[in-house]
Amino acid sequence: MAKDPTDVLIGGYLSSKAAHEDYEAVLNCGADVMGAVVVSKDLEGNLSVEQTDHMVKEGAEGLAAVGFAVGLFAPPLLAATAIGAVVGAGAGKVLHKKSGSKIEEQAGETIPLGGAGLIVAYKHANADTIEPSVTRAIKKVVGEAEGRHVEALKGALADAQRKMTEEGA
Amino acid sequence: MSEPDRSSLPIRREPFAGVANKTLDGSTPDWNLIGHPTPPDGAPNVLLVLIDDAGFGNPSTFGGPIQTPNYTRIAAEGLRYNRFHVTALCSPTRAALLTGRNNHAVGFGSVGEFAGGFPGYSASLPRDCAPLPRILRDNGYSTSAFGKWHLTPDGQQGPAGPFDRWPNGWGFDYFYGFLAGDSGQWDPCLIENQKVIGTPEGFYDEEDPYYFPDAMADRAIEWLHGVRAQDADKPFFLYFSTGCSHAPHHVAQAWADRYRGAFDQGWDRLREETFARQKELGVVPAEAELTPRDDAFPAWEDVPEQLKAFYARQMEVYAGFSENADHNVGRVLDAIDELGELDDTVVIWIWGDNGASMEGTVTGSFNEMTMQNGIPLTDEMQLQLAERFGGMDKWGAQIMDPHYGAAWAWAGNTPFKWGKQVGSHLGGTRNPMVVRWPERITDAGALRSQFGHVIDVAPTILELAGIPQPETVDGIEQEPMHGTSFAATLAAADAPEFRTQQYFETIGNRGMYKDGWWLAMKTERIPWVVTPDALKPYAPGVWDPDAGPAELYYLPDDFTQAHDLAAEHPDKVQELKDLFWTEAERYKVLPLLATLSTFFGILPPIDRQTTFEFRGDVQNVLSGMIPRIYNHSYAISADLVVPEGGAEGVIVAESDHLGGFTLYVKDGKLTHTYSMMGVFVFKQVAEEDLPTGEITVRMEFAADEAKPATGGEVTLFIDDRPVGKGRMDHTVPIRFSAYAGMDIGRDNGGVVDLAYEDRKPFAFTGTVKKVVFDIKPHLSDQDELDIHAEAHRGHAAHALSG
Numbered sequence: 008m009a010k011d012p013t014d015v016l017i018g019g020y021l022s023s024k025a026a027h028e029d030y031e032a033v034l035n036c037g038a039d040v041m042g043a044v045v046v047s048k049d050l051e052g053n054l055s056v057e058q059t060d061h062m063v064k065e066g067a068e069g070l071a072a073v074g075f076a077v078g079l080f081a082p083p084l085l086a087a088t089a090i091g092a093v094v095g096a097g098a099g100k101v102l103h104k105k106s107g108s109k110i111e112e113q114a115g116e117t118i119p120l121g122g123a124g125l126i127v128a129y130k131h132a133n134a135d136t137i138e139p140s141v142t143r144a145i146k147k148v149v150g151e152a153e154g155r156h157v158e159a160l161k162g163a164l165a166d167a168q169r170k171m172t173e174e175g176a
Numbered sequence: 177m178s179e180p181d182r183s184s185l186p187i188r189r190e191p192f193a194g195v196a197n198k199t200l201d202g203s204t205p206d207w208n209l210i211g212h213p214t215p216p217d218g219a220p221n222v223l224l225v226l227i228d229d230a231g232f233g234n235p236s237t238f239g240g241p242i243q244t245p246n247y248t249r250i251a252a253e254g255l256r257y258n259r260f261h262v263t264a265l266c267s268p269t270r271a272a273l274l275t276g277r278n279n280h281a282v283g284f285g286s287v288g289e290f291a292g293g294f295p296g297y298s299a300s301l302p303r304d305c306a307p308l309p310r311i312l313r314d315n316g317y318s319t320s321a322f323g324k325w326h327l328t329p330d331g332q333q334g335p336a337g338p339f340d341r342w343p344n345g346w347g348f349d350y351f352y353g354f355l356a357g358d359s360g361q362w363d364p365c366l367i368e369n370q371k372v373i374g375t376p377e378g379f380y381d382e383e384d385p386y387y388f389p390d391a392m393a394d395r396a397i398e399w400l401h402g403v404r405a406q407d408a409d410k411p412f413f414l415y416f417s418t419g420c421s422h423a424p425h426h427v428a429q430a431w432a433d434r435y436r437g438a439f440d441q442g443w444d445r446l447r448e449e450t451f452a453r454q455k456e457l458g459v460v461p462a463e464a465e466l467t468p469r470d471d472a473f474p475a476w477e478d479v480p481e482q483l484k485a486f487y488a489r490q491m492e493v494y495a496g497f498s499e500n501a502d503h504n505v506g507r508v509l510d511a512i513d514e515l516g517e518l519d520d521t522v523v524i525w526i527w528g529d530n531g532a533s534m535e536g537t538v539t540g541s542f543n544e545m546t547m548q549n550g551i552p553l554t555d556e557m558q559l560q561l562a563e564r565f566g567g568m569d570k571w572g573a574q575i576m577d578p579h580y581g582a583a584w585a586w587a588g589n590t591p592f593k594w595g596k597q598v599g600s601h602l603g604g605t606r607n608p609m610v611v612r613w614p615e616r617i618t619d620a621g622a623l624r625s626q627f628g629h630v631i632d633v634a635p636t637i638l639e640l641a642g643i644p645q646p647e648t649v650d651g652i653e654q655e656p657m658h659g660t661s662f663a664a665t666l667a668a669a670d671a672p673e674f675r676t677q678q679y680f681e682t683i684g685n686r687g688m689y690k691d692g693w694w695l696a697m698k699t700e701r702i703p704w705v706v707t708p709d710a711l712k713p714y715a716p717g718v719w720d721p722d723a724g725p726a727e728l729y730y731l732p733d734d735f736t737q738a739h740d741l742a743a744e745h746p747d748k749v750q751e752l753k754d755l756f757w758t759e760a761e762r763y764k765v766l767p768l769l770a771t772l773s774t775f776f777g778i779l780p781p782i783d784r785q786t787t788f789e790f791r792g793d794v795q796n797v798l799s800g801m802i803p804r805i806y807n808h809s810y811a812i813s814a815d816l817v818v819p820e821g822g823a824e825g826v827i828v829a830e831s832d833h834l835g836g837f838t839l840y841v842k843d844g845k846l847t848h849t850y851s852m853m854g855v856f857v858f859k860q861v862a863e864e865d866l867p868t869g870e871i872t873v874r875m876e877f878a879a880d881e882a883k884p885a886t887g888g889e890v891t892l893f894i895d896d897r898p899v900g901k902g903r904m905d906h907t908v909p910i911r912f913s914a915y916a917g918m919d920i921g922r923d924n925g926g927v928v929d930l931a932y933e934d935r936k937p938f939a940f941t942g943t944v945k946k947v948v949f950d951i952k953p954h955l956s957d958q959d960e961l962d963i964h965a966e967a968h969r970g971h972a973a974h975a976l977s978g
Contacts (some may be wrong), residue, residue, distance in 0.1 A: 021560035051931045120857040121564050
């Protein structure tokens with residue numbers, strides 16, 4: 008059992024600019040980041056993906072079965088209307104070295120036009136530094152899991168997705 | 177010719193005074209037959225200017241931060257009035273201004289969009305209340321109106337009229353502007369006289385784009401030149417009613433940039449600065465006190481640092497927009513001056529019709545319609561949505577329909593409390609007025625402080641023109657104007673008070689003024705909140721208007737309503753409450769809250785028409801006139817002729833990317849795009865190419881449930897064959913746009929799908945034979961009734977921002 012749990016933060020945005028600002032803030036916050044990826048979709052449906060080298064590296068080393076999901080805050084419409092969050096596809100997709108197309112494929116289904124998402128993976132010990140650097144997310148959740156490397160990452164991501172779904176509902 | 181009888185309009189033609197024999201032999205003509213009525217000798221021209229959604233503390237002429245050199249020029253050559261009052265809402269002030277009667281009494285207890293079933297709220301001018309332009313026109317004036325109208329019921333703004341409710345029907349010879357409560361300044365859906373002319377051609381000119389405020393002045397000057405080219409003497413009445421400073425706050429970046437950094441100190445400090453200048457100018461008495469901030473507005477120091485620039489830019493754009501309005505009024509003034517007629521022209525310029533508007537909610541909005549559609553967004557969300565459309569430097573561009581945050585409006589109403597919609601307090605009811613006419617004014621640059629009201633303007637103009645109020649018009653006995661002329665104040669600073677009593681009522685917020693005392697009875701609802709919880713205390717059988725808060729002020733000693741004297745003068749409170757009810761009954765104010773009646777189950781009959789057919793090339797269907805597809809399942813089908821080689825372009829489109837839908841063909845694919853106020857955008861694309869020949873295409877929306885903003889499934893069909901599908905999680909519950917129209921065969925103005933923005937209006941290259949909307953009723957009558965109720969509640973909410 009790993010002593011330091013793994014955290015996965017998911018942030019949802021209404022603009023690509025905001026997501027990229029948080030992405031840069033995470034990378035420059037001074038703490039070690041296992042990986043980070045920001046995905047945005049413009050109003051015409053064109054996707055852009057930016058990710059850290061080590062995210063790719065982790066994937067290359069066998070970081071299999073890391074799901075990709077982006078929860079995007081959906082504002083409640085009128086007081087009488089409850090609308091659930093727009094949440095991402097289920098976990099279980101593979102992110103690996105050639106994962107750009109995978110991300111695009113999944114993000115194409117999960118990110119609304121004009122929206123963006125950020126995923127950051129890090130050791131829980133760095134949470135106090137990394138989490139506060141994500142300031143612009145409309146919706147932000149953090150999942151946590153213990154275990155071996157890949158197992159922990161998968162668990163944390165699943166936990167984050169669950170929270171995003173539940174809190175957005 | 178003898179002086180005609182002006183008490184009955186139209187003025188009767190004098191009997192034939194010549195001789196008409198069997199032949200010309202011995203016959204003598206009477207050339208007066210081909211003449212026309214002329215005003216009394218010396219009747220001046222009149223330029224009446226009304227700025228929209230602005231406050232007492234906005235223009236520099238009254239100490240505000242917005243540079244208004246032309247307003248100041250007219251004030252320096254004329255008079256400032258610092259106790260002039262309006263009605264706290266758009267249409268009501270306009271109705272009162274143009275009729276000289278209290279707004280409820282002429283059917284405008286609310287705005288033009290909300291034509292209710294009570295006499296004071298019908299939005300339909302009674303025929304026994306002939307308006308000022310009609311009176312002036314029939315007495316020989318040339319009359320024209322430019323800009324915002326907002327006095328035509330929502331469902332009567334198409335080619336079927338009725339046109340007695342359009343500007344020409346009110347007596348204006350010429351009209352150029354828009355009928356709605358607001359308009360985009362870059363992409364208006366224009367009206368010229370009795371025709372919807374739609375998007376101006378200049379909208380498509382990227383080098384020199386059309387801008388409505390400029391065009392208003394251009395058209396006004398052109399009209400003046402035309403009148404003078406024909407008749408050197410005929411006086412004119414020109415009503416110049418700007419769309420500024422109502423949202424959307426559209427202005428070129430250069431105008432906004434004049435104020436870059438000017439509001440970084442925030443709204444609290446801005447109020448203090450404005451108040452100090454107001455005292456220096458003397459427009460606020462030296463002993464006046466600045467009223468405190470209500471908790472509904474956040475303190476500037478509590479705004480997160482990273483969002484202060486976002487808020488500051490909102491006000492920079494508003495300020496630039498407003499200064500541009502001053503500039504364009506100045507152009508009209510210059511044109512009159514060039515004609516050598518400025519001194520022969522009575523200029524009455526009112527800066528604001530209801531105080532500044534707080535309808536942007538606390539956050540401000542990239543899209544004014546988010547509030548009206550009940551979409552609560554945080555300031556961070558608003559900022560991100562602004563970024564989506566180009567960032568804060570584009571806040572005033574056509575890509576957004578912005579409205580600033582409520583606290584800026586409150587600051588614009590310095591030194592008073594509240595603002596638009598709040599008829600109980602001076603923030604919504606006291607606006608600057610400037611009058612220039614050297615013929616009567618001998619102490620140019622002076623101040624007038626008599627208590628006046630917008631109903632007093634028309635009687636004043638008539639007195640200055642020497643024209644009596646008519647007793648009958650078209651054979652109908654007329655209700656005398658309720659206003660009183662303030663003409664005497666032009667010549668004499670110490671002229672007696674001409675108005676000693678006046679009621680105010682806007683959406684339940686009431687004021688009763690008498691002999692210096694003002695009773696303020698504000699509902700506790702925050703003006704921009706229309707949620708069920710906020711409205712619950714005002715339900716029939718629940719609300720007792722007399723049991724609510726009542727504040728008492730003595731304005732001669734308390735210019736700003738800073739000291740509530742209600743506890744010290746309970747008898748005066750009761751006296752004014754009683755007087756309010758008397759006035760309310762007399763002027764058709766009752767029932768209170770008729771504007772909100774739909775929220776309490778009082779609904780108009782359900783419209784049973786569910787099929788709407790548009791043949792040929794119908795364009796510019798105004799936004800309140802489109803088939804009401806909201807909250808329903810519906811289908812849009814189109815019969816097309818697609819030539820060999822294919823076709824592309826828009827089949828039907830409503831509004832633009834900030835809320836609307838489009839069904840179009842691009843790259844051979846039938847596509848449906850739906851913008852939920854620019855917050856969410858949904859798109860479905862057919863999986864096969866559009867065939868050639870005579871075909872029918874269709875999109876169907878199957879709503880999940882009978883609820884506002886319902887999600888649902890979209891299916892695209894070609895000749896009844898499903899070719900594409902997708903889901904829309906949220907739909908627009910109330911209204912796509914305040915001003916943008918629907919078009920068949922093209923997408924005029926701002927486009928719905930930015931994918932074809934570079935090809936706008938992206939006209940269909942085949943033939944659209946017809947487009948049919950089929951709005952499917954919900955399964956149960958109760959569902960249909962519920963949705964009907966929701967729709968009209970939303971309609972009322974939209975109306976509140978008029």
